[in-house]
Amino acid sequence: MTQHINTHTPTEKTLLKQLYWRSFTLYAAVTPSKQGASGFSYAMQPFLDVFYKGDEKKRKDAMVRQMSYFNTNIAMYPFILGVVASMEKENSEKDDFNSESINGIKTSLMGPLAGIGDSVFWGVLRTLSAGIAVSLAQAGNVFAPIVFLALFNLPVQWLRFKGGELGYTLGSNYISNLYENGLINILTKAASIVGLAMVGAMTSQMVVLDIKWNMVMDGEVVMNIQEMLDQIFVGLIPLSITLFSFYLLKKKQISINYLIVGIIILGIMLSVLGIA
Numbered sequence: 001m002t003q004h005i006n007t008h009t010p011t012e013k014t015l016l017k018q019l020y021w022r023s024f025t026l027y028a029a030v031t032p033s034k035q036g037a038s039g040f041s042y043a044m045q046p047f048l049d050v051f052y053k054g055d056e057k058k059r060k061d062a063m064v065r066q067m068s069y070f071n072t073n074i075a076m077y078p079f080i081l082g083v084v085a086s087m088e089k090e091n092s093e094k095d096d097f098n099s100e101s102i103n104g105i106k107t108s109l110m111g112p113l114a115g116i117g118d119s120v121f122w123g124v125l126r127t128l129s130a131g132i133a134v135s136l137a138q139a140g141n142v143f144a145p146i147v148f149l150a151l152f153n154l155p156v157q158w159l160r161f162k163g164g165e166l167g168y169t170l171g172s173n174y175i176s177n178l179y180e181n182g183l184i185n186i187l188t189k190a191a192s193i194v195g196l197a198m199v200g201a202m203t204s205q206m207v208v209l210d211i212k213w214n215m216v217m218d219g220e221v222v223m224n225i226q227e228m229l230d231q232i233f234v235g236l237i238p239l240s241i242t243l244f245s246f247y248l249l250k251k252k253q254i255s256i257n258y259l260i261v262g263i264i265i266l267g268i269m270l271s272v273l274g275i276a
Contacts, residue, residue: 011050012168018046019085019164023078033256035071040081047085051092061099062088068103072110073117078160080109082167126152207238209267213275 008016026039044066052059072080084106091097133148141147215223229236245263248254270276 008165008169015046015050015085016082016165016168019043019081019168020078020161022046023074023081023160023164026074026077032260034067034069037067037070040070041066043081044085044088047088051089055092058092062091065099065103068106070106070110072114073121075121075156075159076113076117076163078164079167080106080113082164082169083109083171084167086168086171121152121156125155203239203242204235207235207242209237209241209270209276211237211276 022043022045023039025042026036029038030036031038041063045063048059048062048066052062066084084102087102087105091099091102129148129151132151133144136147137144211226211229214225233239241263245259248259249256267276
């Protein structure tokens with residue numbers, strides 16, 4: 001199956017329009033464990049209803065698949081939606097399609113595209129738009145706020161609308177070709193490696209626990225516990241907490257809500273006792 005840009009069926013064009021409008025709900029309901037997963041699932045639902053019509057089991061599996069963790073830049077988000085939608089279409093048409101590759105590709109794209117989007121739109125475009133609007137405001141121009149909103153939002157919305165279409169088209173073409181050439185498993189493995197690297201980077205940046213308790217003799221610190229741990233392995237305790245939480249979540253089926261409450265209580269206790 002090969003598609004070309006601007007040759008989508010009427011149904012696909014309707015679905016792509018729905019993708020654009022539904023993409024605004026990405027962070028409408030955010031949870032610590034899933035971030036924007038519910039918004040992603042909501043945007044994908046029309047595609048799943050069409051692609052898996054008549055196959056309730058595959059449709060349910062796809063719905064569960066779309067509820068995996070997702071977090072990226074809102075301007076780049078529709079492109080990922082388009083790619084995932086095209087892969088779901090391939091999965092609905094091929095019985096031997098590797099459905100695990102869908103989440104692998106999604107995970108590998110959201111990190112790099114978030115970096116690009118944040119740098120270009122939040123770092124550059126927003127600053128330029130604000131600079132122009134501020135100059136107009138200082139000159140007494142009442143349209144300064146409108147100019148800022150237009151300069152910032154028009155490029156973003158154009159990219160959001162075209163990005164979904166581009167992702168859907170490129171996804172269908174290249175994923176299909178990769179599958180026919182037997183390279184889809186290699187791509188899935190590479191995507192998993194990128195995803196794990198991203199999770200590792202997030203863990204090192206977001207999970208912080210410094211030991212304040214030290215060994216003291218005669219009023220002098222004879223051993224700084226945190227420095228000693230850093231000499232063994234930088235970030236040893238945060239990594240241990242992350243791995244233990246994953247073990248409880250995956251192997252013991254402990255609810256994520258219980259884990260969050262438990263970590264909050266642990267943090268408060270360690271702080272009150274002066275340990276961390």
